[in-house]
Amino acid sequence: MKKFAGVALTMVMGLGVLAGCGSNGNSASTTSEGASASDKPEAKVVTISVRENTWGARKDNFLEAEKRLNEELAPDNVQVKLDWWPGIDDDELVLQAQAGKVADIFINSSVDIGWERDAGLIRDIDWVKDSKVFKNVPASYTNIMSYDGHYYGAIQDMDASPVFISRKALEGLGWTKEQIDGLRARVDSGDFTFHDLVNLADEAKKKSLVKIGFAVEDTRFEGWNYAFDFNNYDAEQNKLELTQKAKDVYAFWADAKKRGVIAENIGDVDTDMAAPMFVKGEIFAEFARTEFYQMMREANGMKDKVDEYNNWFNDNVVWIPVPSAQKGGKPVSYSNPAMIFVGAKVDDEKMTYVQRLIEHVLDPDLQINHTIASGKLPVTPEAQEDPRFKEMSFYKDHAYLVEFTKTRPALPDYATFTKGYTMGVEAILTKGKSAEEAFDIFEKEVKQNVPADRVEIQK
Amino acid sequence: MKTEMNLEINLELNETKTYKKPLRKAIYPYLFIAPFSLLVLVFFILPAIATVGMAFTDLNASMKPHFVGLTNFKRIFSDYNLPQILGNTAVFAVLSLGISLLFALVISIATQYFLKGKMLAVVYRILWLIPSIIPSVVYVTFWKFIFDPTEGGLINKFLLNMGIISDPVSWFTKGAMAIVILATIISTISGGMILLSSAINSIPEDLYKAARVDGASEKSVIMKIILPTLKWPLMYITISDLIGFVSSYFFIMLLTQGGPMRDTTTLSLYAFQQAFNLKYYGYGAAVSLIVVFISFVLTMLLIRMFDFNQMIKPSRIED
Amino acid sequence: MTTSTLKKALAHTYMTLLTLPIIAMIVWYFLAATMNFTTGEFSLDNFSFFTEPVEYSGIKLPLIWPIVLNTIVYSLMIVAIEVGISVPTAYAFSRLDFKGKGAALKFLFLMRSFPGITLIIATFFILVKMGLVNTYLGVMLVATTGSLPGLVYIMKGFFDEVPWDIEWAAMVDGTTRFGAFKKVLVPYVLSGIGAISVFAFLGAYGEWFLFKLLIFNDDMLTLAGYLAKLVTKENQIVNYGLITAIGLFYTLPVVVFYIFTQKMFMKVNMGGAKQS
Structure with missing residues (x-):
């Protein structure tokens, strides 16, 4: 036994080492310390700590921004140095702040502004008002950058929420190429409604063209709320809002469940499972974000064959924004954008360097690098002018959604509010409850768990 | 803390006794337990007091606590989910404990009595140990794969191929609690198994031989010789596993996140969600104090049931 | 003597049955680590952590x-x-x-x-x-x-x-x-x-x-x-x-x-x- 175990262990370890050796050739050294040595007097070094995961091109962009800033600062004999810290969860963020460890710059969601400000993690960055980088950014973005009269976050990237529809399924329903290609225009004009989409999915499922009607990324059900004009949030009063319109959304859920358009495990099928299924033509409509485009490329095994993939995409997929439930209504898109925050300990003197670093991160070409790596959309009009962006028709075509893209409110209790909403959804899906009962559950949850001064419950 | 106070009392008492223990002798038992007591004081008693204090505040992500009196507790007891959550906790803890104890017993008796000394017996025990040493994040991936709600899941694939079902079954919405209990049991059995096996191992072979000479059946060997030996290990496992189950949340969080709805939300998962997901630390502390209270009462009950005092009664003689 | 052999065989059978799910689990872990489930190919890509820092979905360790x-x-x-x-x-x-x-x-x-x-x-x-x-x-x-x-x-x-x-x-x-x-x-x-x-x-x-x-x-x-x-x-x-x-x-x-x-x-x- 012992011998056998020993042999097994060595074998596994050995295999691993062998496997690792094969891919060992790409460890290019990036240390360039000798370059900074010069004959000038000691340069003033400003160390800026940045906390973020290497996701997309975020880290590369900060490193490139550091280089560009240092070129600018060379005449002043100042040098900025980045200290890169890995990203962490919010609970660790809160605790580490108590131990005095807060990065000078870190990235988090726009919804986190509220509690981060309250916890003293971040400081105001009112310079964005006058910054030329943000001058042309649409108001819908700058709105979410401010909270309680000050700017606290600099928007880093943006998202849109297309619905990916199986072209083959539509063809199976007898749609012509012209009809399919004209679908998006009909959604934009409000001619094609959300209910039409439900009916199509139902039909496709009944004809066994697909196995699943609707699928959603994780549990981001918000798009459907917006389609029914249930907006969660009253910006003027800065309060969450529970309106009777939620009942309409629940009515859709109950109906779609009954007709089999939505399966009861809709929340359990993650996008990494959904992407291969969509590629196989098993899903009629996937409600996801632009990143899903990227995931399908990988599921297709065309990670490096962009042209081939684009051909496949055009032959198999058509995307539309989420149609409005109202005839003639505007379509919907939603996003959960990332923001760059500045730690509370950064003083005004250091802030000048922090500001210039952040502005460089938003250089148009760097934003597009990030788009290519992550599937997120750039945030400034200047970046949308980048020729590489214009070439990527999928992303470029999304640019217009940005004007009406909705974002989550920056209220700490939004998570609790949404949990209540999801309880109602799960009641319909797994317990066969009616729309009214689901609404009652939602209301009960909100009344009990969301502080009364943060929410308005409409009768 | 208690022991240090007792130290002084003890010294005083010793002064008045007719038979005087030398001072050094009265102190040294405390020297033995001093490092331990110090650790317990600083990293258990102090945080426990602080946590009790926290439960009376509205501490949240802003880390500026305000005293709110009994508000948190009032909120818990008026929470309409509380009966369901308590019910879930009871179902989860009792079923997990009962089944895993039974399995631990069966495996221990099988490997240490029926197959004693056999190489395969060791192999069985090692195999059973594996689920408990696999890191939980890795362990749950297996269950997620088995009960995957799509056609890719093992059970769904099997049933589909057999033609028993035509659409994949959504296991995690249909039988979430059963999955959670199953996963928990399989990873906890080995803890009890080790203690029970070693206890059975300590029974002298002569006892069995004598029993066989007397013509005792296997059943009476198990009932009259093996089971009585297992009283203390069984008590220890019962208490520590029960408390473990009452306060465990991690598997549930990774497997179902307490869903669907609150069907698999236990009280401690609820406390964790309140404190760490929603950042209501004060309220979370209050909920977890209820968990502590329940475990506390259970422990006291079990200690009484098993006649704990006899187990810890002073050793036979002392200087 | 025969009864005790029988008992042992019985105990073995039960134990083997009981242990089967765990064996299945172990087999699955080896498969999951070495197989690409979508393509069904054997690969040791997942073991490259032996020589390189781990990096995926933005987490670099x-x-x-x-x-x-x-x-x-x-x-x-x-x-x-x-x-x-x-x-x-x-x-x-x-x-x-x-x-x-x-x-x-x-x-x-x-x-x-x-x-x-x-x-x-x-x-x-x-x-x-x-x-x-x-x-x-x-x-x-x-x-x-x-x-x-x-x-x-x-x-x-x-x-x-x-x-x-x-x-x-x-x-x-x-x-x-x-x-x-x-x-x-x-x-x-x-x-x-x-x-x-x-x-x-x-x-x-x-x-x-x-x-x-x-x-x-x-x-x-x-x-x-x-x-x-x-x-x-x-x-x-x-x-x-x-x-x-x-x-x-x-x-x-x-x-x-x-x-x-x-x-x-x-x-x-x-x-x-x-x-x-």
Whole structure:
């Protein structure tokens, strides 16, 4: 036994080492310390700590921004140095702040502004008002950058929420190429409604063209709320809002469940499972974000064959924004954008360097690098002018959604509010409850768990 | 803390006794337990007091606590989910404990009595140990794969191929609690198994031989010789596993996140969600104090049931 | 004779049936780590963590070997501390009489009613005040406090089994109590120390939660904390292949470790001496 175990262990370890050796050739050294040595007097070094995961091109962009800033600062004999810290969860963020460890710059969601400000993690960055980088950014973005009269976050990237529809399924329903290609225009004009989409999915499922009607990324059900004009949030009063319109959304859920358009495990099928299924033509409509485009490329095994993939995409997929439930209504898109925050300990003197670093991160070409790596959309009009962006028709075509893209409110209790909403959804899906009962559950949850001064419950 | 106070009392008492223990002798038992007591004081008693204090505040992500009196507790007891959550906790803890104890017993008796000394017996025990040493994040991936709600899941694939079902079954919405209990049991059995096996191992072979000479059946060997030996290990496992189950949340969080709805939300998962997901630390502390209270009462009950005092009664003689 | 063979065969059958799911589990872990389920191809890509830092969905973790070293150092230090503290404590509880002993023993049991998670925030603040946050010492002290009650009880079981005569003999010979403790008892309960060392080691090896909250630097992590880092935000597991591959790397040494130490486990006997 012992011998056998020993042999097994060595074998596994050995295999691993062998496997690792094969891919060992790409460890290019990036240390360039000798370059900074010069004959000038000691340069003033400003160390800026940045906390973020290497996701997309975020880290590369900060490193490139550091280089560009240092070129600018060379005449002043100042040098900025980045200290890169890995990203962490919010609970660790809160605790580490108590131990005095807060990065000078870190990235988090726009919804986190509220509690981060309250916890003293971040400081105001009112310079964005006058910054030329943000001058042309649409108001819908700058709105979410401010909270309680000050700017606290600099928007880093943006998202849109297309619905990916199986072209083959539509063809199976007898749609012509012209009809399919004209679908998006009909959604934009409000001619094609959300209910039409439900009916199509139902039909496709009944004809066994697909196995699943609707699928959603994780549990981001918000798009459907917006389609029914249930907006969660009253910006003027800065309060969450529970309106009777939620009942309409629940009515859709109950109906779609009954007709089999939505399966009861809709929340359990993650996008990494959904992407291969969509590629196989098993899903009629996937409600996801632009990143899903990227995931399908990988599921297709065309990670490096962009042209081939684009051909496949055009032959198999058509995307539309989420149609409005109202005839003639505007379509919907939603996003959960990332923001760059500045730690509370950064003083005004250091802030000048922090500001210039952040502005460089938003250089148009760097934003597009990030788009290519992550599937997120750039945030400034200047970046949308980048020729590489214009070439990527999928992303470029999304640019217009940005004007009406909705974002989550920056209220700490939004998570609790949404949990209540999801309880109602799960009641319909797994317990066969009616729309009214689901609404009652939602209301009960909100009344009990969301502080009364943060929410308005409409009768 | 208690022991240090007792130290002084003890010294005083010793002064008045007719038979005087030398001072050094009265102190040294405390020297033995001093490092331990110090650790317990600083990293258990102090945080426990602080946590009790926290439960009376509205501490949240802003880390500026305000005293709110009994508000948190009032909120818990008026929470309409509380009966369901308590019910879930009871179902989860009792079923997990009962089944895993039974399995631990069966495996221990099988490997240490029926197959004693056999190489395969060791192999069985090692195999059973594996689920408990696999890191939980890795362990749950297996269950997620088995009960995957799509056609890719093992059970769904099997049933589909057999033609028993035509659409994949959504296991995690249909039988979430059963999955959670199953996963928990399989990873906890080995803890009890080790203690029970070693206890059975300590029974002298002569006892069995004598029993066989007397013509005792296997059943009476198990009932009259093996089971009585297992009283203390069984008590220890019962208490520590029960408390473990009452306060465990991690598997549930990774497997179902307490869903669907609150069907698999236990009280401690609820406390964790309140404190760490929603950042209501004060309220979370209050909920977890209820968990502590329940475990506390259970422990006291079990200690009484098993006649704990006899187990810890002073050793036979002392200087 | 035949009936006993029959019984053994029966026991084997039942045990094999019972163990089948676990064998299936083990097979699956190997498959998940080495197969690409979508294409059905065998690949060792997931094992490239042996030579490169792990990076996926934006999480970049340091190379695994320094982490392995951390794990070994941390686990051995925990073993030293926990054995060093629990042996004298268990001795006192087993052999010495002092006021408050019964209460203290009960208290040990009741300590378990406080799940570690309950106290973690308060503990964090205490560590901040002591300047021990983000240090191994801080983690070790907290971890030790948590696992001591169990170890003390196990160790007490071993002391309880030592016949009094041996200790008496030593004392009659004129050695002091400390001397008796050292010369006579310790060698006798070496197997007990072995057992609690194994328990302490396994506990330390599996510790991840304290590392997640109390250690800020990724290069100070141990293997268990390293694995926990791979579960991304919102507690989602993203990369199954990578997690199972690293999980195997993590688990195999423990299995081997257990194979070599399982005899020690078999000597654990709680309150056994009170049976007679």
